[in-house]
Amino acid sequence: MLQFENLCKRYDERIIFQGLRYSAGAGCVAVNDESGSGKSTLLGILAGTIEADQGEVWIDGHSLRTAPLEAKSVLAYVPDDCMPYSLQTGREYLELVASTRKTVVDSYTLDLADRFGLTPHLEKRFEQMSFGTRKKIFLTAAALGEATVVIADEPGSGLDAAARTVLIDLFKTLAEDRTVFFSSYDMALTRACNAKMISFADLRASV
Numbered sequence: 001m002l003q004f005e006n007l008c009k010r011y012d013e014r015i016i017f018q019g020l021r022y023s024a025g026a027g028c029v030a031v032n033d034e035s036g037s038g039k040s041t042l043l044g045i046l047a048g049t050i051e052a053d054q055g056e057v058w059i060d061g062h063s064l065r066t067a068p069l070e071a072k073s074v075l076a077y078v079p080d081d082c083m084p085y086s087l088q089t090g091r092e093y094l095e096l097v098a099s100t101r102k103t104v105v106d107s108y109t110l111d112l113a114d115r116f117g118l119t120p121h122l123e124k125r126f127e128q129m130s131f132g133t134r135k136k137i138f139l140t141a142a143a144l145g146e147a148t149v150v151i152a153d154e155p156g157s158g159l160d161a162a163a164r165t166v167l168i169d170l171f172k173t174l175a176e177d178r179t180v181f182f183s184s185y186d187m188a189l190t191r192a193c194n195a196k197m198i199s200f201a202d203l204r205a206s207v
Helices: 039-049 068-073 089-099 109-113 130-144 162-175 185-192 200-205
Strands: 002-011 014-024 027-031 054-059 075-078 151-155 179-183 197-198
Touching: 002 039, 002 197, 014 027, 014 039, 014 054, 014 200, 027 039, 027 089, 039 075, 039 151, 039 179, 054 068, 068 075, 089 109, 089 130, 109 130, 109 162, 130 151, 130 162, 162 185
Parallel strands: 027 179, 027 197, 075 151, 151 179
Antiparallel strands: 002 014, 002 054
């Protein structure tokens, strides 16, 4: 479902990473590496928000480079700081994502939002929300429609213990038939999600 080959990213003369490759089917995969290794940059490239200097990414067989609309139609992305439009409400964001994925905000979505404790916050604008509330809105949106690949940057950051339990259950459910690829410093969260742990060394060594 998720595949990338020979990814390289530079900023000016600094090489962030090069030669990264990986292929993943259904299940959870967590990138655990030191700070500054380029995890957020890699996830941004996989989500199509950052352009790689070299290499290719395929989402469910669609190339992000040559067929970006098709690739992004089956992709859900949860960035580290979830701020789409500051004046947009949580409900408006969920409805926009649902429309993009040709579905609706159904009872399952609203139940998931409620389990995250979001019901009192859905009418708030993003600029009024805490960091953790914004994260939970995006995590709820990740379950909308039939996205086959979920990319999440530090999904557990800003979440309390109750929300972490909901996140773990969500990722384990999604991973039954989708690829969940996320970064995390939290080893306990990674283990609880039954995620395969990899590092940048693994991405350079894999074939």
